[in-house]
Amino acid sequence: MNKIFETPLYAYQRSPDQDAATPVRHKAIVVGAGPVGLAAAIDLAQQGIAVVVLDENDKVSFGSRAICFSQRTLEIADRLGTGRQMVDKGVLWDAGKVYFDDRQVYEFNLQPDTGYANPAFINLQQYYFEDALVARVRELQAAGAPIEIRGHNKVDAIGTHDTHVALEVDTPEGPYNVEAEWLIACDGASSPTRRMLGLDFEGRVFEDNFLIADVVMEADFPSERWFWFDPPFNRGQSALLHKQPDNVWRIDLQLGWDIDKEHEKRPENVIPRLKAMLGEDVEFDLEWVSIYTFQCRRMDRFRHGRVLFAGDSAHQVSPFGARGANSGVQDTDNLCWKLKLVIDGQAPELLLDSYSHERVQAADENITNSTRSTDFITPKSEMSRLLRDAVLDLSEHYDFARPLVNSGRLSTPCTYTGSSLNSADALNGPEVTRPGAACPDAPLGDEFLLPKLAGKFTLLTIDADAPDRIEEGGIEATRLALSVKDDLTLELKRRYLGGATSAVYLIRPDQHVAARRDNYEENAFRQAIRRATGKE
Amino acid sequence: MTDLILTPNIDNADDFYAGLLSVHEGLDPAQSDALNARLVLVLANHIGNSEVLAQALDAAALKGR
Numbered sequence: 001m002n003k004i005f006e007t008p009l010y011a012y013q014r015s016p017d018q019d020a021a022t023p024v025r026h027k028a029i030v031v032g033a034g035p036v037g038l039a040a041a042i043d044l045a046q047q048g049i050a051v052v053v054l055d056e057n058d059k060v061s062f063g064s065r066a067i068c069f070s071q072r073t074l075e076i077a078d079r080l081g082t083g084r085q086m087v088d089k090g091v092l093w094d095a096g097k098v099y100f101d102d103r104q105v106y107e108f109n110l111q112p113d114t115g116y117a118n119p120a121f122i123n124l125q126q127y128y129f130e131d132a133l134v135a136r137v138r139e140l141q142a143a144g145a146p147i148e149i150r151g152h153n154k155v156d157a158i159g160t161h162d163t164h165v166a167l168e169v170d171t172p173e174g175p176y177n178v179e180a181e182w183l184i185a186c187d188g189a190s191s192p193t194r195r196m197l198g199l200d201f202e203g204r205v206f207e208d209n210f211l212i213a214d215v216v217m218e219a220d221f222p223s224e225r226w227f228w229f230d231p232p233f234n235r236g237q238s239a240l241l242h243k244q245p246d247n248v249w250r251i252d253l254q255l256g257w258d259i260d261k262e263h264e265k266r267p268e269n270v271i272p273r274l275k276a277m278l279g280e281d282v283e284f285d286l287e288w289v290s291i292y293t294f295q296c297r298r299m300d301r302f303r304h305g306r307v308l309f310a311g312d313s314a315h316q317v318s319p320f321g322a323r324g325a326n327s328g329v330q331d332t333d334n335l336c337w338k339l340k341l342v343i344d345g346q347a348p349e350l351l352l353d354s355y356s357h358e359r360v361q362a363a364d365e366n367i368t369n370s371t372r373s374t375d376f377i378t379p380k381s382e383m384s385r386l387l388r389d390a391v392l393d394l395s396e397h398y399d400f401a402r403p404l405v406n407s408g409r410l411s412t413p414c415t416y417t418g419s420s421l422n423s424a425d426a427l428n429g430p431e432v433t434r435p436g437a438a439c440p441d442a443p444l445g446d447e448f449l450l451p452k453l454a455g456k457f458t459l460l461t462i463d464a465d466a467p468d469r470i471e472e473g474g475i476e477a478t479r480l481a482l483s484v485k486d487d488l489t490l491e492l493k494r495r496y497l498g499g500a501t502s503a504v505y506l507i508r509p510d511q512h513v514a515a516r517r518d519n520y521e522e523n524a525f526r527q528a529i530r531r532a533t534g535k536e
Numbered sequence: 537m538t539d540l541i542l543t544p545n546i547d548n549a550d551d552f553y554a555g556l557l558s559v560h561e562g563l564d565p566a567q568s569d570a571l572n573a574r575l576v577l578v579l580a581n582h583i584g585n586s587e588v589l590a591q592a593l594d595a596a597a598l599k600g601r
Contacts, residue, residue, distance in 0.1 A: 386569055386570060
């Protein structure tokens with residue numbers, strides 16, 4: 001049995017900061033060494049920003065928790081240096097079964113999307129992601145990068161100032177004071193940072209409880225996603241069975257709102273439920289059981305002066321669609337390049353407000369999608385149940401009803417429509433690459449497009465001329481010159497040209513499209529760079 | 537923009553109506569409700585067009601009448 005989550009990975013060590021006469025001020029401090037906090041820290045360190053991560057614990061997450069990582073997260077993980085490892089370890093799946101009441105209503109096979117370096121999603125325990133991120137931190141440290149994780153460092157008090165944030169941090173050897181020019185709060189749904197600052201967390205759209213169990217079994221269940229609506233072993237609720245690496249199966253049983261958590265969590269109550277679901281003769285070990293309570297809500301804004309909230313501390317959604325950890329990692333992807341420019345004095349602080357605007361839009365999209373799934377899975381009225389059951393009954397007989405079955409819509413990257421960083425669309429091109437969109441990957445012979453766009457402003461030209469580099473107000477954009485002939489599968493043409501014969505894209509360091517035109521026009525692209533960096 | 541047809545359009549309207557009643561014969565209210573729900577979904581799929589469907593939702597809610 002795997003006990004990775006019982007091994008301390010960043011044990012407490014005394015820091016020189018604890019003996020400093022006056023508080024040491026760091027460029028950036030991240031609170032929380034979960035997947036979001038670690039992703040933020042690695043991203044900053046890779047850009048040369050000194051960063052300290054404080055965590056009240058010293059281990060990876062207990063239990064599987066987030067188990068499904070989407071293509072966009074894997075693309076970001078590639079940039080952070082952990083993508084390959086995750087895909088190698090993760091379980092790939094493309095088939096599933098949907099059950100309603102006591103019967104299977106249909107099974108599906110997802111057509112693999114071609115022309116992307118990464119799969120649409122993988123199943124992987126959160127602790128493996130965190131473990132890979134910690135290993136990456138160690139690798140960066142070995143290469144001399146300014147990044148540090150401090151275990152058993154619990155933030156006890158926060159003071160906000162115009163120029164910095166002051167922290168009081170408790171350790172096994174007593175408290176010390178430390179300062180940060182910028183604080184990134186990645187301390188989870190019950191964020192102590194948010195509480196200490198007395199900030200809102202609005203909108204309880206929905207509340208529910210899930211019994212989540214990691215079960216180890218040598219079963220010959222296939223690598224499929226099985227979802228039950230209203231099954232005999234969990235009446236009126238839903239259930240999910242999904243495979244993870246190491247013969248660990250994740251089981252989610254919806255319990256409803258009004259339950260006795262301690263009672264439900266006891267093995268003598270959990271095991272009969274699991275037996276009813278898996279069959280009496282299936283042998284299994286219970287590795288981890290938890291009751292997960294969620295609400296759909298978000299902070300009004302994710303930036304409060306020099307404190308930036310990312311991940312569950314800023315927004316919480318239902319688990320349907322794997323939108324928690326995935327959206328948190330995407331928060332950091334949006335934030336870190338902006339913070340780098342602000343710290344380096346190359347962009348105004350205003351640019352950080354666009355982090356809030358863009359990621360609030362993403363959070364709203366996630367809340368909408370996961371609320372719709374929740375409404376389908378747990379109908380709130382008689383008519384809602386009637387229609388839901390009608391969809392499921394029809395899905396048994398007709399293909400047309402299957403797209404209406406909603407057991408979670410998998411996280412896809414948000415297109416920041418209406419962002420102040422976008423320039424008006426000036427290309428008669430495809431929707432998927434309009435300004436604000438995350439660039440879809442595309443094959444380039446033996447290679448792929450996205451790694452060539454990572455971490456800097458890029459002028460992507462497809463069968464169009466442009467200078468090799470332009471600099472505007474200290475921001476440099478370098479050209480990546482491509483032709484539709486570089487991709488014989490024509491995905492590059494389909495995704496970036498559509499009906500156009502040539503295109504020039506300005507692409508942000510987070511691989512989102514800032515501007516596009518059919519040809520290079522110097523003034524337009526200079527203005528686009530200014531807009532994309534909050535200067536216009 | 538495609539418009540929802542709100543003028544007479546059903547072939548042999550009386551036959552259709554009789555057919556609609558006949559599929560409900562012998563059903564209890566819950567079974568009839570379920571059948572109606574399935575019928576709505578079957579018809580909605582046939583229409584498909586989101587503008588027409590949005591107008592149909594409004595028409596059925598007697599909005600703007």
